[in-house]
Amino acid sequence: MRSVLDDSDVAFLRELRHYLAGLNTADVARETRQEEICIGPAGKAFMRQLGADGWLGVGWPERFGGRGMSAVRQWLFLEELDYQRLPIGDLSMLAVGPAIAQWGTDEQRDYFLPGMLAGEIHFAGGYTEPEAGSDLAALRTRAVRQDDGGYVINGQKIFTTAAHYSSHIWLAVRTGPQEARHRSISILIVPSSAPGVAITQLMTQAGWRTNQVFFQDVRVGRDALVGTENGGWEIITTALKLERLMPFSRLARDLDELAAAILAPRPGRRLADRRHARRVLLDLYAQTEELRVMARQIAGMIDAGDVPRAEASMFKLMRGRVRQLIAVAAMELTGPVATLRSAPDAATVGDAGLSAAFDADPGDSVAWADPDPRLCGWPERAYRASPLLRFAGGAEEIQRDIIAEHGLGLGRSR
Amino acid sequence: MTTTMPVSAADPVFADSVTRLLDRSCPYQRIADTEASTDGYDTALWSKLTGLGWTTFFAGETGFDRSSLPPLALLLSELGRRGAALPLLQTAMATVLASAPGLTATGRSLLGGIGYGEHPVAVVGADFGSRIHADLEGDGVRLASPALPATEWLQEARTIVVPLQVRTGRRAAVLPVALPAADSRILRITPVGTLDNERAARAVLTEDALIGSDCWLAAEPVGQRRWRSMLVLACLLRAAELTGLGRGMLDLVLQHVRRREVFGRPLARFQAVQHMCADAATRLRSATLLTAEAVELASTDRDFERTAATAIYTTGRAVAGLALTAAQLHGGIGFTAEFPLNVYFRRAKAQQMRSGSLTDQVDEIGRWLPAAGHWWSLHPGSTAPPWAGGN
Numbered sequence: 186m187r188s189v190l191d192d193s194d195v196a197f198l199r200e201l202r203h204y205l206a207g208l209n210t211a212d213v214a215r216e217t218r219q220e221e222i223c224i225g226p227a228g229k230a231f232m233r234q235l236g237a238d239g240w241l242g243v244g245w246p247e248r249f250g251g252r253g254m255s256a257v258r259q260w261l262f263l264e265e266l267d268y269q270r271l272p273i274g275d276l277s278m279l280a281v282g283p284a285i286a287q288w289g290t291d292e293q294r295d296y297f298l299p300g301m302l303a304g305e306i307h308f309a310g311g312y313t314e315p316e317a318g319s320d321l322a323a324l325r326t327r328a329v330r331q332d333d334g335g336y337v338i339n340g341q342k343i344f345t346t347a348a349h350y351s352s353h354i355w356l357a358v359r360t361g362p363q364e365a366r367h368r369s370i371s372i373l374i375v376p377s378s379a380p381g382v383a384i385t386q387l388m389t390q391a392g393w394r395t396n397q398v399f400f401q402d403v404r405v406g407r408d409a410l411v412g413t414e415n416g417g418w419e420i421i422t423t424a425l426k427l428e429r430l431m432p433f434s435r436l437a438r439d440l441d442e443l444a445a446a447i448l449a450p451r452p453g454r455r456l457a458d459r460r461h462a463r464r465v466l467l468d469l470y471a472q473t474e475e476l477r478v479m480a481r482q483i484a485g486m487i488d489a490g491d492v493p494r495a496e497a498s499m500f501k502l503m504r505g506r507v508r509q510l511i512a513v514a515a516m517e518l519t520g521p522v523a524t525l526r527s528a529p530d531a532a533t534v535g536d537a538g539l540s541a542a543f544d545a546d547p548g549d550s551v552a553w554a555d556p557d558p559r560l561c562g563w564p565e566r567a568y569r570a571s572p573l574l575r576f577a578g579g580a581e582e583i584q585r586d587i588i589a590e591h592g593l594g595l596g597r598s599r
Numbered sequence: 600m601t602t603t604m605p606v607s608a609a610d611p612v613f614a615d616s617v618t619r620l621l622d623r624s625c626p627y628q629r630i631a632d633t634e635a636s637t638d639g640y641d642t643a644l645w646s647k648l649t650g651l652g653w654t655t656f657f658a659g660e661t662g663f664d665r666s667s668l669p670p671l672a673l674l675l676s677e678l679g680r681r682g683a684a685l686p687l688l689q690t691a692m693a694t695v696l697a698s699a700p701g702l703t704a705t706g707r708s709l710l711g712g713i714g715y716g717e718h719p720v721a722v723v724g725a726d727f728g729s730r731i732h733a734d735l736e737g738d739g740v741r742l743a744s745p746a747l748p749a750t751e752w753l754q755e756a757r758t759i760v761v762p763l764q765v766r767t768g769r770r771a772a773v774l775p776v777a778l779p780a781a782d783s784r785i786l787r788i789t790p791v792g793t794l795d796n797e798r799a800a801r802a803v804l805t806e807d808a809l810i811g812s813d814c815w816l817a818a819e820p821v822g823q824r825r826w827r828s829m830l831v832l833a834c835l836l837r838a839a840e841l842t843g844l845g846r847g848m849l850d851l852v853l854q855h856v857r858r859r860e861v862f863g864r865p866l867a868r869f870q871a872v873q874h875m876c877a878d879a880a881t882r883l884r885s886a887t888l889l890t891a892e893a894v895e896l897a898s899t900d901r902d903f904e905r906t907a908a909t910a911i912y913t914t915g916r917a918v919a920g921l922a923l924t925a926a927q928l929h930g931g932i933g934f935t936a937e938f939p940l941n942v943y944f945r946r947a948k949a950q951q952m953r954s955g956s957l958t959d960q961v962d963e964i965g966r967w968l969p970a971a972g973h974w975w976s977l978h979p980g981s982t983a984p985p986w987a988g989g990n
Contacts, residue, residue, distance in 0.1 A: 189895050437974075445972030467961045470974060474909045475885035478892055499881040582874070589873030593853055593880055598870040 190257075190481075197258055201240075201265050208234060214270040221570065222346045222393050224307075228272040229350075233304035241278060241302050244430075249286045249294060250302045256487035260430045260480060267432035276347070277301050277308040280424040281355050284372075288412040288420050293374070297353075309351035309377065311342045311398065312421070319580045321357070321421070322366040326400060328358035328373060330414070334407030336360075336373060338381075338400045344577075348384045348396040351377045357421060360414050367418040372411040379403050391570035428578065429483055429497035433476040433504050439567065440469050440511050447518050462518045469514060472507045476500065495592025498584035505574035505581060512571035515564035523564035604887045606676040606842045607669035607894045617677050620647065627847060630682045630796060630942045638755075639798035640685050649716055654687055658713040662698025663691075663832075668898035672839035672890070679843030680850075682942045684796040686719030686752040688840055692833040693722035693760045699775050699817035700825065706816035709758060709777050721756035721780070723747045723802065725833050727955030727963045733763040733774070739811045740765060740774060745804040749791050751953075753800035756780045763810075765820050772820030776810050778802075795949035796942055827966060828904050834954045835893055835907040838914040841950050842887045845918035848925045848943045849880060855929055872928060879924045882917035889913050905967040912960040915951035922947035 208231070216225040224232065235241045244259040245251020254262070266273045273279075282301050285293055300306035317324040326340025338358060348354060354375045361369025375382065381403035387395050412420050444466040448459060479500045486493040516523045575581045589595045605614070624644050633641050648654050653674060657667040675688060694713055697706060697720075713720055724731050724747070732743040740763055753759060763774045778785055786802050793799045804810075821829070856866040856876065866872050889910035896903035922944045926933050933940040954960055968974050 189892060189899075189901075441972060441974040444974065445970075448971045463965060464958060464961050466971070467964050467968075468912075470968070471909045471913050471961075471964060474889060474906070475882075475913060478888035479885050482888055496884070499877075499884055502877075502881055503885065582870075585874040585877035586870070588877035588880060589867075593873075593876055595853070595856065595867040595873050595876065596865075598868050598873050 190261075194257060194261060198261055198265060201262060204238070204240065205265070205269060205271070210269060210271055213272065217270050217272055220393055221391070222389075222395065222573075223350070224272045224347070229304065229307075231271065232274065232278075236302050236304045241274065241304070242282060245282055245298075245302075246286060249282075249298045251282075256430060256484040257481075260432070260484035263430060263432040264434045264480070268434040268438055270435060270438070273432060276310045276355065277306065279430075280310075280428055281308045284420055284424045285411065287423060288372075290408070292408060293411065297374070300352075306353065307347065307351045308353050308355045309345050309348040309396075309398075311345055311348075311354040311356035311375070313344045314341060315343050319576075319583045322370070322418070324357055324359060324370065325363070326356070326358050328360050328371065330360070331404075336405050336407075336409065338373070338375065338403040338405065340400050342398045342400075343387070344395050345384070345398045346395040348377060348398050349386070349394070353377060354382075354398065357417055360417075365415075369415050370417040370421070371414050372417040372420050373405055373409045374411060375400075375403060375405055375409060379405065389573075391566070391573065393570075425579075429493055429500075430487070431480070431501070431504065433473065433480060433500075433507075436476070436504070436508050436511060437473040440466065440473060443511065443515050443563075444470075465514055465518060469507070469511055472503070472510070476504055476507060479503065495588045498579075498587040499592070501574075501578070502581055502584040502588070505576075508574050509571040512564070512567035516568050519564050523568075526562055526565055604846075604884055604891075605673065606839050606887055606891050607672040607898075608891075609669040609673040613670050614673055617653075617674055620651075621677050621681055621683075625678070625681045625683050627681045627851075627939050630684075630939055631936070634684070634796040634942065639796070640755075641683070644683075645685055645687075648685075648687065654690060654718060655714050655716055657691055658694045658710055660707065660711050660714065661702065662710055663695045665832075665898050665900065668894050671836065672894045675836055675840040676843030676846075679840035679845075680847035682796070682844065682847060682939060682946060684751075684798075684946070686721070686755055688836060689721045689750075689752045689756070690718045691836050692725050693720040693758075695833040695836070696722050696725060696762060696829055697760050697775055697777065697816050698829070699821050701818040703812075703815050703818050705777060705813060706775075709760075709816065712758075717757060719752055719756050720758045720760065721750055721752050722760040722762070722833070723750040723753070724762055725750075725830065726953060726959070727830065727834070728959035729955075730764045731761060733765050733810075735765050735767070735774075736809065739809040740776070740815075741809050742804060745806065745808070747802045747804070749799050749801040751793070751797040751799050753780060753788050753802050754790060754798065759786070759802065760816070762826070767820055770822070772822055773826040774820040775816040776814045777816055778810070778814060793949060795946040797946075797949065827963075831904045831907045831911070831963065831967075832897055834911050835890070835897065835903075837950055837954055838886075838890050838907075838911045839894065841914045841918045841947070842883070842890050844943060844947055844950065845883045845886070845914075845921050848918070848921050848940070848947065849876075849883060851940055851943065852876060852879075852925045852928055855933075866928070875924050875928060879917075879921045883921060886910065886914040886917035905964070908960075908964045908967050911954050912957075912964060915954060915960065916957075918947045919951045 210231065212227040213231045216227045242251035243254045243262045247253040263273050282298060285297050297306055312321055314324050314326060326338065326342060328336040328338045330336055354377055356373045356375050358371055358373055359369055360371040381401045383399040385397050387397050389395060447462050447466065483493045483496050483500060486496060586598060590597055624647060625641065657664055657671050671691060678685060690713065694710065697709055699706065729748055731747065733740045747761060757780060759778045759780045761776050761778060763776060765772055765774050780786060785805060785808055787805060788800045788802045790800045856872055859866045889906060893903050893907035893910045896906055925940060926944050929940050932938050
């Protein structure tokens with residue numbers, strides 16, 4: 186299998202870059218750096234713009250309003266947005282839309298897909314519960330079918346990121362006996378504003394918001410069911426497959442900017458320290474290159490009709506770790522100043538972090554003990570955020586189980 | 600299966616022939632006996648490979664033929680998978696490093712000779728840290744020290760390629776020369792033991808040996824950047840072999856954990872064991888992918904150095920790390936001289952170190968990167984996205 190991009194892929198990227206250069210994305214990028222897991226107002230406007238210009242749903246089938254692009258192109262699209270620190274689309278675009286296209290009724294497709302492409306319908310993912318995270322088949326939120334074919338839902342979800350601004354929740358519920366585990370799970374589409382849905386804020390150590398969602402006697406019609414009753418597991422795993430194309434290039438950019446800040450000549454810095462720092466950073470560069478070739482390969486496998494199961498887990502495993510290693514290196518190479526949230530002159534360097542400070546004129550008067558303002562604020566924020574990718578979307582331990590079972594043929598250990 | 604990742608897109612018919620021949624002629628169970636043999640390598644296998652043209656096809660009359668990289672990388676990796684030590688890697692690396700711009704008649708004759716089977720050929724100092732200093736003196740060049748770095752297969756080689764660091768004016772450059780290994784008036788060669796199953800030797804120039812211009816492979820010393828590029832390409836071949844060595848070790852590990860039972864179940868069913876295997880396989884896969892990409896770039900005449908230097912560092916680390924995991928999971932049996940794992944364990948570290956210390960290897964990546972802050976730019980002013988890779 187080839188690993189280098191061909192000319193038409195590079196031409197596609199140029200086209201995308203040209204398009205993005207014509208939009209004013211500075212506010213979106215700033216907002217995305219502040220808030221990584223939710224899409225803010227500027228991000229929503231950006232997504233609407235992408236939708237209006239036909240750039241959303243690049244991987245969706247054309248008959249549902251998408252562009253039907255190859256997996257390699259979809260991956261390139263995600264990487265470019267990620268590199269520019271733009272929102273890559275939420276669960277709606279990456280997983281729910283394609284799942285509705287595959288499993289939904291005609292009515293569901295006609296209603297949801299155009300709304301999502303127009304940036305008006307946003308889904309929050311309702312899988313995780315306090316007692317069912319990586320072991321999703323243990324979920325307990327129950328939906329009981331009524332005489333009219335509708336359902337009454339009771340239960341609780343947690344880490345329902347985006348619920349507070351979503352229009353709908355893509356909800357995994359128990360519709361049969363608990364013991365049947367994955368064979369008694371169904372998917373319902375629940376309006377976030379339905380009576381009985383209570384969304385409460387749950388703040389993370391990164392300073393980002395996620396939510397808990399409580400369902401008390403929430404009623405939905407029979408048209409809320411996606412696919413068949415108790416057939417939800419297949420839909421969930423299909424949607425998870427679609428999440429295998431994940432970008433990493435934001436990490437690479439963070440690393441590059443960190444390296445520029447750390448390696449900049451500064452008075453009083455010993456040469457030996459710079460040499461050491463350079464080697465630490467080059468080692469991380471090599472690891473981001475490992476991510477790049479793995480991501481490229483996964484996209485290529487999907488296009489070739491293969492299912493990159495273990496390969497996707499390998500990528501996810503490494504991506505989580507490399508992100509954390511970059512954050513840890515940022516702390517360790519910077520020293521005491523890394524512990525500070527921002528320079529005193531927050532307007533100059535402030536919470537916008539490394540990239541915003543990068544744009545600032547280095548001649549700006551920053552009254553700070555460390556002469557390089559670029560290192561103020563970013564490392565501590567990156568460090569606080571660093572555990573996320575090691576557990577979200579299936580913990581690292583689960584990824585290793587998948588690699589061992591499906592990639593190495595060692596059987597189940599659980 | 601995740602472990603069967605090829606290192607290059609070589610012709611499937613060739614790949615199939617290589618696997619069949621080596622499965623028959625080079626089983627890994629025999630490597631310990633071969634190591635203990637008089638020659639130190641399987642001379643019958645070497646003859647077979649030579650008869651098939653597999654020890655020469657990469658040597659063109661004007662130098663190393665880059666389009667032969669995919670099959671060569673595959674062949675080396677398949678030999679690596681079986682833990683085999685042969686003078687092939689040294690011959691191929693010497694071919695790369697003898698292929699200087701401005702070849703002399705000596706250079707053309709050496710390369711043409713390799714193409715006709717006049718080998719093995721060895722090269723000393725083919726790592727990122729070695730510097731063999733010499734001074735230009737009249738028509739010749741004189742080494743600062745008569746002792747050359749100890750290297751694999753010097754005793755078996757017909758010719759030894761020696762890259763000399765010289766100064767031309769204020770410029771540092773590299774002059775590759777070829778020394779006739781068998782001529783005791785010029786070289787004294789004494790064997791020296793190694794960590795693994797390679798046969799190494801130390802060569803010392805006889806006193807006052809001035810290397811005449813008839814030994815020069817290039818009419819002019821090669822500029823540093825060009826030379827480093829050649830060196831990266833040569834070391835990429837070693838990385839290709841290492842990917843195979845890693846795969847061979849992983850196969851041994853998987854075989855062992857499936858068979859070996861403890862507390863009433865196979866080792867393979869313990870989550871702790873599975874996770875060690877998963878981590879090792881992940882690292883091996885990404886390293887193999889990087890090596891494959893570098894091979895593809897170099898064989899199609901694109902900028903390959905950055906990817907290749909990264910691949911060399913990454914592959915060495917992945918495979919040497921895998922060796923530690925393999926030894927741990929095998930326990931006592933892996934520690935015995937009888938079981939072949941010990942050869943892989945020794946060879947992984949030895950081959951990793953032969954490209955230079957880890958500091959030298961990581962610094963080599965830095966040599967091919969632009970200044971920090973532009974690491975992810977392909978070319979200055981390029982509109983192509985930076986992470987798209989080295990094309």
